[in-house]
Amino acid sequence: MRFDLTDLKLFQRVAESGSITAGAAHAHLALASASARIRGMEDTLGVPLLVRGRRGVEPTAAGRTLLHHARLITQQMERMRADLGEYASGLKGHVRVLSNTSALTEFLPDVLAAFMAAHPHVNVDLEERLSTDIVQAMRDRLADIGIVTDAVDSSGLETRLFKEDRLVLAVGLAHPLAKGVRRSGALPFSACVEYDFIGLAGDSALQQYIGEQGLRLGHRLRYRVRLRSFDAICRMVASGNGLAVLPESAAVRSRDAANLKVVRLTDPWARRRLLLCMQSYAKLPGYARELADALAAPQP
Structure with missing residues (x-):
């Protein structure tokens, strides 16, 4: 043909x-x-x-x-x-990065801002996807750098540690579940699935991941409302309208943190390591290697 x-x-x-x-x-x-x-x-x-x-x-x-x-x-x-x-028009490089929700919203903005300020002639194409989809895309050579959780099989790819990422349960102080849990307490996710949740709007990779955990327990999570930012979710949770599973950094950073109980989940899937993955670091263009180095460097 x-x-x-x-x-x-x-x-x-x-x-x-x-x-x-x-x-x-x-x-x-x-x-x-x-x-x-x-x-x-x-x-x-x-x-x-x-x-x-x-x-x-x-x-x-x-x-x-x-x-x-x-x-x-x-x-x-x-x-x-x-x-x-x-x-x-003067562009010297183009790097395509695929990332899961937590890395995209919580950790990447500051690192990327510093990198792009130092490299004004390099463009970064950033897209959110599920970790499983990112790994497959990397194997198919559809991107330069991926950021995934260590829960997925990334065999065949080079990986480096990016961040530690713990998912926690945010509970309003007036919520029935909050009364039996100390501020520093912990719960299994199975103790939460029958309550209403507040989630992220759109086709969020993190939201899909959390939903999968509920289905494994035999429950389809009920969402009262879906919002576009973690801060908005925390405000809604603080008002007592539902629970939320979100990165610990987002819950602690929220301006409504004083009105929340941040409860650690005991499930293994809630404690994740975020990894950079690449087909081959040595074969990346120089500017892509510099971005990978910036992402893998310890951040304050």
């Missing part, structure tokens, strides 16, 4: 416009040339890609599949063109 970018862009424009004539015009091709290219694609695949009618054309099931992939490929080409164009 041999399609070039002109074929894919032409097919996309024909399918989106519903007309071979209009698609050819958008692709800056003569109608005869465009029609020949479409027929050549159909002959190569052995299936029709378009249903032709008096009102124009529309993609077949195979054509819709091709359209989906054509869009992905052209979008990736545009992104590559934009990324490469940045080098002409």
Whole structure:
């Protein structure tokens, strides 16, 4: 199967416009040339890609599949063109980092701010994902650096310690669960799962991780509200509207910390080590190695 970018862009424009004539015009091709290219694609695949009618054309099931992939490929080409164009304006490097929620919200901002201030010609593309997804992406060479918990299997990747990360239970002082727990006490997660929770909004990797722990205990956690920051979650918990599982640093840092009980969870999954993972530190570009060094360095 041999399609070039002109074929894919032409097919996309024909399918989106519903007309071979209009698609050819958008692709800056003569109608005869465009029609020949479409027929050549159909002959190569052995299936029709378009249903032709008096009102124009529309993609077949195979054509819709091709359209989906054509869009992905052209979008990736545009992104590559934009990324490469940045080098002409003085950019010297681009590092892609995948991170779980805790590292992204609690630990990365200060380290990245210092690194980027010291490296003004390096861009960092940072994306939140689940640790399991990050490990697979790193094995597939889709990023330069990943930050994951030590609970996932990172075999085959080079790892370095990034941070210690303990998950705790935040409980409002008026909550029924708070009455039987000392401020410095600890509980198993199983003692909490029947209460209402406050969680992070959106497709948060941390929220998915916590939800998985509830399901392992046979409970789907009930969320009264989902908010966009740990500080907002702590304020809601302090008002007595639910419990929250969040990084200990976020609970302690909250301006409502005085109105919370921070209870350590006894479950092994709640005490985590965050690891940097890489395909090969030695094979990273110099600026990516410098970022890995900055992330692995002890932080005050």
